[in-house]
Amino acid sequence: MATSPSPPSANAPPILRLPDEILLKILKYACTSTETIRPELWLPGSSQFGQYYKCITLNTRQTFRFPARVNGRLPEALTAIDLLFTCRAFNNIVDVESLFYRYNNFEFSNTLCILDYLKALPTRRRKAIRNISVMWDFYHPDxxxxxxxxxxxxxxxxxxxxxxxxxxxxxxxxxxxxAPGYSQLVALRGLKSLTLIYSSGSTSAWENTTWDLVVTVLERVRGLPATDQNKLDMQLEITGIETMITDLVRLPQPADYLPSAAGLAQAFSHSTVVDGDYLLTLPRTLSVPPQASLQPH
Structure with missing residues (x-):
């Protein structure tokens, strides 16, 4: 565990005088959010991310994003970010142990969001991420x-x-x-689980319609009635696909698991954010950015 360069003095706050294992456990709980982390790129081309919340939409259909800080505070989900600036001892533990990335669930609304966020993260933090949810779309799934x-x-x-x-x-x-991205998905290795989810009748915010993958496939793609039996058969079919993909991604990671540098460069070229490993080479700043940063540096 990363600790301060020297033991805390007798005048240090009681929490800093706790045994390392206990302090690590406390900070782990503090950095683990009950909410899913939904990184939102704050400005195009930047490397700062905030926690996504639904925008306020007026009758004119203008949208306004919630401020990253309210009364000087970040959302509770981003507690780990403010802990980094509390004191050097907390920074050493939270950052070096990658607690925020290791113990939270990350969700992305499309594959371009994944490219933006992972590109903005230094390699060490990418490797710490354990749980991800993503929409399989047609932006850049491969x-x-x-x-x-x-x-x-x-x-x-x-x-x-x-x-x-x-x-x-x-x-x-x-x-x-x-489907675009299938070969790259089934090439993943070393996972414990893969789950396929899909919409089953949620109402669109803009139209008075519902979207149900199973019903859409049956009625619009296959031209079949959406009977209970047909729905069940379709659900079992998806379960079979999930099992097939899971068997592949649970295979151990081989020694040459990572794609080529050229392949990764091509993949990340779709994102305009600054590379996280490059950011680490820049001088650190003591100022806290006005927006939430899910990739502190």
């Missing part, structure tokens, strides 16, 4: 799933396949293997 291979500590991956209805045309013989 590059997004390839970038996930840099998260060598990734244990649990949840993939939302709601947008893949077109790849389920033939019953029991889906074309999901030709």
């Amino acid at each position: 590059s997004g799933f390839l970038a996930l291979s840099t998260c060598s500590g990734l244990c649990n991956l949840t993939v939302d396949i709601t947008h893949l209805a077109a790849f389920f045309e033939i019953p029991l013989n889906s074309d999901i293997h030709v």
Whole structure:
């Protein structure tokens, strides 16, 4: 465990005089949010991220993002960020042990968000991430799933396949293997679990309609009635695909697991944020950025 360069003095706050193991456990709980972490790029091209919250939408359909800090405080989900600036001892533990990345669940609304966030993270922090959820979309799924291979500590991956209805045309013989990003997804290794999720009737915020992957596949793609039996068969079909992919991604990571440097460079070229490893070479600043940063440096 990372600790202060010298033992705390007798005048140090009581919490800093606790045994290392106890202090680490306290900070672990403080850095672990009950909310899912949803990184939102604060400004295009920047490397600062905030916690995503729904915007306030007026009748004019103008949207306003909630401020990152309210009364000087970050959202509770980002407690770890403020802990970094509390004192050097906390910084040494929270940052070096990568507590924020190791113990939280990260969710991304599309694969471009994954590219932005992982590119902005130094390699050490990417490797610390354990849990990720992502929407399988058509932005850059091949590059997004390839970038996930840099998260060598990734244990649990949840993939939302709601947008893949077109790849389920033939019953029991889906074309999901030709969906963009499939080969990169099944090439992941060393995971403990992979879960496929999908929408089952949520209402759109803009239209008075509902979206249900199973019903969409049955009625619009296959031209079948959405009977209870057909729905059950479709759900079992998705479960079979999930099992097949899970068997592959749970295989051990080989020695040459990481893709080539050129391949990763090509994948991350879709993102305009500054590379996190490069940021570490810059002089550290003592000022706290006005916005929340899920990638403190």
